[in-house]
Amino acid sequence: MSYVKIMSNVAIKLAILKEKIKSLSNINDESYTSCRELINDCQEIMAKHCDCAPIKLISGKVEDIIENKKEENIEKSKELFKILITKPSDYTSYGGEIKRWEHENQNYPDCSCGCKHFIPLEGSLGMDWGVCSNKNSERNGLLTWEHQNGYKCFEE
Numbered sequence: 001m002s003y004v005k006i007m008s009n010v011a012i013k014l015a016i017l018k019e020k021i022k023s024l025s026n027i028n029d030e031s032y033t034s035c036r037e038l039i040n041d042c043q044e045i046m047a048k049h050c051d052c053a054p055i056k057l058i059s060g061k062v063e064d065i066i067e068n069k070k071e072e073n074i075e076k077s078k079e080l081f082k083i084l085i086t087k088p089s090d091y092t093s094y095g096g097e098i099k100r101w102e103h104e105n106q107n108y109p110d111c112s113c114g115c116k117h118f119i120p121l122e123g124s125l126g127m128d129w130g131v132c133s134n135k136n137s138e139r140n141g142l143l144t145w146e147h148q149n150g151y152k153c154f155e156e
Contacts, residue, residue, distance in 0.1 A: 073124050080129060084145065087138040094148040110150035117155060118144065 016038060090096025091110070100108045111118035117134035120126030128146050132139035137153035 069124060073127075076125055077128060080125075080143065081145070083143070084148075085142055087142075087149070089138045089151065089153065090149045091147070091151070094145060096149070098149075098151045100151075108151055109154040110147045111144060111154070112146040113150065113154065114156055115150060115154045117153070118146070 084094075086095030088097040091098050091100045091108070093100065098108075109115070111130065111132070115134075117132055117137065118130045119133055120130040130144055130146065132142055132144045132149070132153075134140055134153050134155070137149070139149050139153070
C-alpha cells in the first residue's frame, strides 16, 4: 500500500472520528466503543507504516472528552436529585412507600425497562432522567429518575 493511500485512509478515519467527537452529547458504551474502534483502526495503520504519536494524542483526547462528559452528568444528576419530588408510589430507595421486590412473585418494573410514558430529557441526561406522561400515575408531569417508579403504572 502506498504512503499516500495509507495517509488518505487514516485521514478519512480521523475525519469520521472528529465528527463523532463533536456530536458526543450522549455518552454511552456504544458511542465510546465506536470512537475506540476508529482509534484502534488508525493506530494499526499508523503502527505498520509510520509514527503513531498523533493517534495516541487523539486517543487521549477522546477519552478525556468522554470522562469529562461523564463527570458533568454526575454533577448535573446530583443537582436534579436535590429538586426531585417523591411520591408514595415511588420505590422506598427513592423516598416512596413501595418496597421493591417485597413479594418475589410480583413484578416491579421501572422506567428504564422501556415504559412508554417515560419521556427522556434531551442529551446525555436522558439516559437516566425523564418526565412521566402517564395520566394515571402520581408522577405524571414530574421529573423522574429512571429507577424511581413503575409499580402499577409501567406500560410497554
